[in-house]
Amino acid sequence: MSSPVLEIRDLRVVFTGPRRSLRGGRTVVQAVAGVDLDVRAKETLALVGESGSGKSTVARCVLGLVRPQAGTVTYEGRALGPVDKRPAEVQRAIQMVFQDPGSSLNPRMTVGAIIREAWKVHPAVAPEGDRRQALADVLADVGLDAGVAGRRPSALSGGQRQRVSIARALALRPRLLVCDEAVSALDVSVQSQILRLLVDLRRTHDLSVLFITHDLAVVRQIADRVAVMRTGELVECATAEQLFTAPAHPYTRGLLSAAHDLEGTRAGFEHTREQIR
Numbered sequence: 001m002s003s004p005v006l007e008i009r010d011l012r013v014v015f016t017g018p019r020r021s022l023r024g025g026r027t028v029v030q031a032v033a034g035v036d037l038d039v040r041a042k043e044t045l046a047l048v049g050e051s052g053s054g055k056s057t058v059a060r061c062v063l064g065l066v067r068p069q070a071g072t073v074t075y076e077g078r079a080l081g082p083v084d085k086r087p088a089e090v091q092r093a094i095q096m097v098f099q100d101p102g103s104s105l106n107p108r109m110t111v112g113a114i115i116r117e118a119w120k121v122h123p124a125v126a127p128e129g130d131r132r133q134a135l136a137d138v139l140a141d142v143g144l145d146a147g148v149a150g151r152r153p154s155a156l157s158g159g160q161r162q163r164v165s166i167a168r169a170l171a172l173r174p175r176l177l178v179c180d181e182a183v184s185a186l187d188v189s190v191q192s193q194i195l196r197l198l199v200d201l202r203r204t205h206d207l208s209v210l211f212i213t214h215d216l217a218v219v220r221q222i223a224d225r226v227a228v229m230r231t232g233e234l235v236e237c238a239t240a241e242q243l244f245t246a247p248a249h250p251y252t253r254g255l256l257s258a259a260h261d262l263e264g265t266r267a268g269f270e271h272t273r274e275q276i277r
């Protein structure tokens with residue numbers, strides 16, 4: 001079993017809302033209530049749960065965008081603070097792919113400029129003289145031809161835009177990719193293409209992936225292991241095969257049957273794996 005790249009221990013996040021009135025109290029939400037989680041080298045760990053269960057908040061703590069009240073996030077043995085306090089090397093090594101490339105890609109910039117922007121922040125990754133080739137290479141890695149570099153995101157399909165988001169992350173040669181609902185906005189057939197791309201990239205680029213989704217069909221296509229969250233807590237963590245064929249926790253069983261997924265899951269699991277790999 002490979003060692004963890006990312007270790008999350010007893011993570012706790014509370015959000016306090018604005019005061020409702022002079023006399024009124026503040027709303028308090030315990031978004032993450034003591035989560036322990038490991039992402040191992042070169043694995044895809046899916047973090048699943050219903051809307052509001054705390055998945056994105058865990059991801060934002062990993063990225064250093066939310067400061068937890070308690071607990072630790074450790075990357076390759078280094079305890080991580082907020083993003084602006086992290087060494088450049090660690091910032092580079094942990095990259096995010098968001099749900100909606102329509103809003104995460106600057107509509108005024110060409111694809112080439114969007115990717116080159118990443119190298120302005122981390123110039124050592126692609127020396128100035130190598131960038132034209134590096135740009136063509138990273139576009140090829142995500143299945144786009146070099147001509148896409150001159151186009152703006154609005155001229156691309158949803159699937160192509162998500163490939164650009166992945167290319168932008170990949171351009172920094174990350175070790176850990178955090179994908180937050182990265183295929184949720186796409187049609188099912190395009191989803192499968194992007195999931196297949198992520199499976200391939202994980203293998204060719206030695207990536208570890210923390211993949212956040214509410215969609216169990218997506219989990220089945222991509223995950224090695226699955227962690228299930230409910231109301232800020234982790235209820236179960238198992239291999240994908242175990243989880244889909246013999247879920248241990250009643251909440252997980254409920255999620256699976258709600259997704260009409262419980263019957264024939266073993267056959268479905270094997271079949272989908274076969275298609276993707």
Ligand SMILES: Nc1ncnc2c1ncn2[C@@H]1O[C@H](COP(=O)(O)OP(=O)(O)OP(=O)(O)O)[C@@H](O)[C@H]1O
Nearest residue numbers: 015029031049050051052053054055056057058214
């Ligand atoms: N910045 C914030 N301020 C206040 N409350 C927040 C904030 N971010 C998240 N929350 C609350 O924390 C809880 C967990 O939210 P989070 O987005 O982490 O869940 P999620 O499982 O990712 O759900 P979704 O898939 O809908 O994004 C929710 O109750 C949410 O309303």
